[in-house]
Amino acid sequence: MTTTDTHPTPAAGSTAAPPTDPPSTDAARSGARPSASATARLRLAWRQMPVLAALRRQVRADRPLLGVPVAAAMHVSTETAHLMVTLKDAGARLLLHPSNLGTLDPAAVAELRRRAIRVNLPDTGSAPLTEQLAAFRPRLLTDNGTLLTACADVPELAGDLLGATVHSRNAERTARALAAAGRLPVPVIPVADSVLKSAVETPAGTGQSTVHALVRATGVQLGGKRAVVVGYGTAGTGIARYLQAMRCRVTVVDTSAVACLRALADGHAVGALDTVLAEADIVVVATGTRQVVTDRHLDLLPDGVLLGNIGHYPDAIDVPALTRAADRVTALGGGVHEYLLAGRSVFLLGEGSQLNHVCAGGNSSETMDLTLSLHVLCLLHLVRRPDDLVPGLNPLPDSFSETVARAKLRALGHVA
Amino acid sequence: MVEPIDGGAVAARMPVLARLAREFATDRPLAGRRVAAALNVTPEATALVRVLLAGAAEVLVVSSKPTTFDPAAAEAMGRLGARVLPGPDTAKEVLAFAPDLVVDNGSVAELWAAEPDPPAVVGGTVHSQHALGRVRRAGRLPFPLYTVTESAVKTTVETAHGTGQAALRGLIDAGVQIAGKRVLVVGFGVTGRAVADYLRGCHARVAVAEVAPVPLLQAVHLGFEVVGLTTGLATADVVVTVTDAERVLDLDHLRLLPDGAVLGGIGHAATEIDRAGLAAAADRVDPVPGGRRYRLAGRHLTLLEGAGGNHVFAGINPPELMDLSLALHALCLARLASTGPPPAGLHPVPAEVDARVARTKLAVLGLAGVLP
Ligand SMILES: NC(=O)c1ccc[n+]([C@@H]2O[C@H](COP(=O)([O-])OP(=O)(O)OC[C@H]3O[C@@H](n4cnc5c(N)ncnc54)[C@H](O)[C@@H]3O)[C@@H](O)[C@H]2O)c1
Numbered sequence: 001m002t003t004t005d006t007h008p009t010p011a012a013g014s015t016a017a018p019p020t021d022p023p024s025t026d027a028a029r030s031g032a033r034p035s036a037s038a039t040a041r042l043r044l045a046w047r048q049m050p051v052l053a054a055l056r057r058q059v060r061a062d063r064p065l066l067g068v069p070v071a072a073a074m075h076v077s078t079e080t081a082h083l084m085v086t087l088k089d090a091g092a093r094l095l096l097h098p099s100n101l102g103t104l105d106p107a108a109v110a111e112l113r114r115r116a117i118r119v120n121l122p123d124t125g126s127a128p129l130t131e132q133l134a135a136f137r138p139r140l141l142t143d144n145g146t147l148l149t150a151c152a153d154v155p156e157l158a159g160d161l162l163g164a165t166v167h168s169r170n171a172e173r174t175a176r177a178l179a180a181a182g183r184l185p186v187p188v189i190p191v192a193d194s195v196l197k198s199a200v201e202t203p204a205g206t207g208q209s210t211v212h213a214l215v216r217a218t219g220v221q222l223g224g225k226r227a228v229v230v231g232y233g234t235a236g237t238g239i240a241r242y243l244q245a246m247r248c249r250v251t252v253v254d255t256s257a258v259a260c261l262r263a264l265a266d267g268h269a270v271g272a273l274d275t276v277l278a279e280a281d282i283v284v285v286a287t288g289t290r291q292v293v294t295d296r297h298l299d300l301l302p303d304g305v306l307l308g309n310i311g312h313y314p315d316a317i318d319v320p321a322l323t324r325a326a327d328r329v330t331a332l333g334g335g336v337h338e339y340l341l342a343g344r345s346v347f348l349l350g351e352g353s354q355l356n357h358v359c360a361g362g363n364s365s366e367t368m369d370l371t372l373s374l375h376v377l378c379l380l381h382l383v384r385r386p387d388d389l390v391p392g393l394n395p396l397p398d399s400f401s402e403t404v405a406r407a408k409l410r411a412l413g414h415v416a
Numbered sequence: 417m418v419e420p421i422d423g424g425a426v427a428a429r430m431p432v433l434a435r436l437a438r439e440f441a442t443d444r445p446l447a448g449r450r451v452a453a454a455l456n457v458t459p460e461a462t463a464l465v466r467v468l469l470a471g472a473a474e475v476l477v478v479s480s481k482p483t484t485f486d487p488a489a490a491e492a493m494g495r496l497g498a499r500v501l502p503g504p505d506t507a508k509e510v511l512a513f514a515p516d517l518v519v520d521n522g523s524v525a526e527l528w529a530a531e532p533d534p535p536a537v538v539g540g541t542v543h544s545q546h547a548l549g550r551v552r553r554a555g556r557l558p559f560p561l562y563t564v565t566e567s568a569v570k571t572t573v574e575t576a577h578g579t580g581q582a583a584l585r586g587l588i589d590a591g592v593q594i595a596g597k598r599v600l601v602v603g604f605g606v607t608g609r610a611v612a613d614y615l616r617g618c619h620a621r622v623a624v625a626e627v628a629p630v631p632l633l634q635a636v637h638l639g640f641e642v643v644g645l646t647t648g649l650a651t652a653d654v655v656v657t658v659t660d661a662e663r664v665l666d667l668d669h670l671r672l673l674p675d676g677a678v679l680g681g682i683g684h685a686a687t688e689i690d691r692a693g694l695a696a697a698a699d700r701v702d703p704v705p706g707g708r709r710y711r712l713a714g715r716h717l718t719l720l721e722g723a724g725g726n727h728v729f730a731g732i733n734p735p736e737l738m739d740l741s742l743a744l745h746a747l748c749l750a751r752l753a754s755t756g757p758p759p760a761g762l763h764p765v766p767a768e769v770d771a772r773v774a775r776t777k778l779a780v781l782g783l784a785g786v787l788p
């Protein structure tokens with residue numbers, strides 16, 4: 001364990017804005033060749049995505065996106081690389097804009113480059129995004145909100161678009177706002193609305209990866225620990241269940257009475273944040289809102305507590321306040337920083353950004369197979385059935401979730 | 417003076433309604449309103465009727481089913497000031513009553529759709545999945561109904577946990593030791609998932625059979641074994657059907673079960689398990705705790721039943737949970753009476769109503785302080 005006095009730089013408020021100099025981009029910047037084990041890991045991840053792999057075989061034959069320019073804004077991971085390669089095999093031309101340089105996977109970047117898929121990194125042409133889009137003229141988007149916003153500002157870009165798929169609630173909100181303002185007259189399909197995301201990917205994927213991240217980053221023995229889960233929505237419910245399975249004693253904090261009642265019925269304790277922090281060994285914020293753990297909570301955090309956030313906004317935990325209050329901040333490696341607050345140590349995971357991504361590589365490839373496959377089906381739908389779609393948000397057809405679930409069951413050896 | 421209520425043990429387990437009764441007595445949100453409520457006439461429903469009357473409504477209770485009609489509960493409702501129609505053939509009286517507000521089991525919607533010129537209704541609520549199906553099939557709905565059955569509180573708390581516990585209770589009442597048993601849960605919707613979860617919690621080895629891929633994939637990711645129906649039946653000690661379908665287990669399926677298997681149905685369809693076929697084919701039928709034992713081609717199968725021979729063996733939802741959905745009904749009606757009703761058709765229960773019931777429940781649990 002190293003002891004240094006470096007102060008961590010909290011990730012920026014917008015996922016589109018890169019945090020300053022995150023270590024994991026070094027390999028990508030230097031263009032270093034990934035190690036054999038990195039390539040093997042990438043191949044393993046792709047094997048674990050049998051639904052997407054089957055779609056890829058199909059589109060490789062049909063080429064349904066031949067010559068169609070597709071711009072994507074997402075985390076650059078082995079899984080999204082598999083999506084990009086699938087779209088490329090479908091005939092698309094691609095521009096991938098990383099959601100967050102802090103979560104960039106060098107092996108994925110190298111693989112994409114090897115396949116001549118353009119990744120918009122600071123070292124490759126630093127033109128502003130709108131200029132790049134103006135040159136690329138995308139017809140389809142797979143978006144976190146960044147691209148829709150950029151295209152909405154440029155009439156000829158918006159005019160080119162056949163439509164977009166969006167993968168997060170935040171992107172969905174962006175799309176809804178743009179459509180309401182009349183700024184985006186194209187159909188958008190929100191993949192996050194799929195029951196596969198709420199019933200499988202988030203509870204199982206984020207539940208497992210959060211528990212994994214806690215163990216991997218800190219070595220904590222979870223059994224018997226008092227864990228506080230703040231926010232008992234889709235993600236928080238899964239996290240609480242996995243913590244409970246690891247024999248933590250879970251207490252849930254939520255501002256919604258319905259969510260609290262659900263937590264109670266699921267066998268968890270419930271409490272108010274101010275009262276439960278003092279007893280906590282672990283605190284995971286899963287509200288998806290900002291400023292949840294703030295300076296007024298800092299005195300309540302007990303010595304040794306592990307603290308982190310899995311929600312979208314990196315300022316759910318007020319890291320600048322934590323930094324100001326700390327006598328010393330020590331980077332422990334693995335995405336963990338120790339903050340010394342008046343003799344108490346607070347261990348922050350992931351610098352306030354989604355800790356399961358920073359400390360454990362995010363949701364499993366096996367679960368992401370589901371939603372990434374839905375993106376493919378939706379993109380093909382946008383091209384093939386424009387007349388079935390209206391400008392603005394369109395419901396994700398239920399049959400797509402059924403199709404993907406059936407393919408997944410088959411791949412897992414269960415006949416549906 | 418506070419009216420004494422019958423079914424005291426039940427009423428004591430329904431603190432949210434008790435609290436609403438006090439609030440309604442002060443605020444009188446239903447003053448001058450006629451409420452027609454199609455309900456199972458039970459002690460639990462009496463607690464709802466008491467709230468409606470406390471809110472100053474005129475109340476007509478229409479018995480939903482003869483099998484659930486509890487004369488003592490009917491008498492208690494009458495004593496509180498409601499008129500109770502035991503049925504059948506209540507249509508004329510319901511139309512003549514000309515309700516402003518309704519609690520519907522589907523029969524009111526059917527009646528209003530069939531009538532050429534029915535009296536105007538402000539709106540109401542609809543209480544079970546089955547009732548909702550009736551409303552949808554009835555055709556044109558001339559007034560708004562809040563779908564209590566689909567509310568967050570009702571599905572995620574009451575239906576799931578109430579039926580999860582009720583299924584265990586039904587099995588244990590019948591003398592089944594759960595731990596170690598191979599249990600097949602057929603149907604993995606909201607309710608089947610809870611039933612599977614509760615059984616696993618008591619250390620059964622649970623497998624799931626489903627016809628739809630999405631719930632099946634969810635079962636896989638919750639760690640259940642998933643099997644084809646015929647495969648699962650061949651090795652099941654216990655089978656619980658929790659589907660929304662008819663004829664899920666027919667006689668050919670029942671013949672696959674091993675000797676000594678115990679079966680129970682939870683779905684609303686009386687034909688979910690072919691009881692009639694089993695009774696006809698069995699060469700011997702004996703009453704046993706919780707149901708009947710059939711001898712079929714040398715093998716013994718126990719088919720569980722609910723009270724009064726009801727095909728649902730796990731029908732006893734704890735009053736503590738019915739407290740929640742019945743409170744949703746009361747608050748939805750109060751809302752319809754006080755604010756302008758939404759347009760005709762089906763509507764989700766307003767989020768504030770769900771939140772108010774959840775908040776009240778947390779308060780009676782002494783947990784009001786957990787909310788900001
Ligand atoms: N890291 C990941 O892998 C991952 C995966 C899925 C979702 N997410 C993110 O997690 C967040 C939550 O997603 P979700 O689908 O569970 O959302 P959700 O809307 O289902 O749940 C959020 C819950 O938080 C509660 N809440 C809001 N503000 C609160 C506060 N100040 N204190 C306590 N509780 C509060 C809400 O009442 C709600 O119950 C989102 O930002 C989402 O993008 C991350």
Ligand SMILES: NC(=O)c1ccc[n+]([C@@H]2O[C@H](COP(=O)([O-])OP(=O)(O)OC[C@H]3O[C@@H](n4cnc5c(N)ncnc54)[C@H](O)[C@@H]3O)[C@@H](O)[C@H]2O)c1
Pocket residue numbers: 545546575579582602603604605606607608625626627628631658659660661664682683684685728730731732733
């Ligand atoms: N007794 C009670 O107290 C009680 C309480 C709640 C629900 N119910 C009843 O339980 C049933 C299920 O309710 P729910 O809310 O879970 O409904 P749901 O619609 O969520 O789930 C029903 C599931 O059954 C599956 N299914 C249909 N036919 C099937 C078949 N032949 N084999 C296997 N699976 C099949 C469907 O695919 C679906 O996933 C309903 O009939 C409901 O009225 C009874």
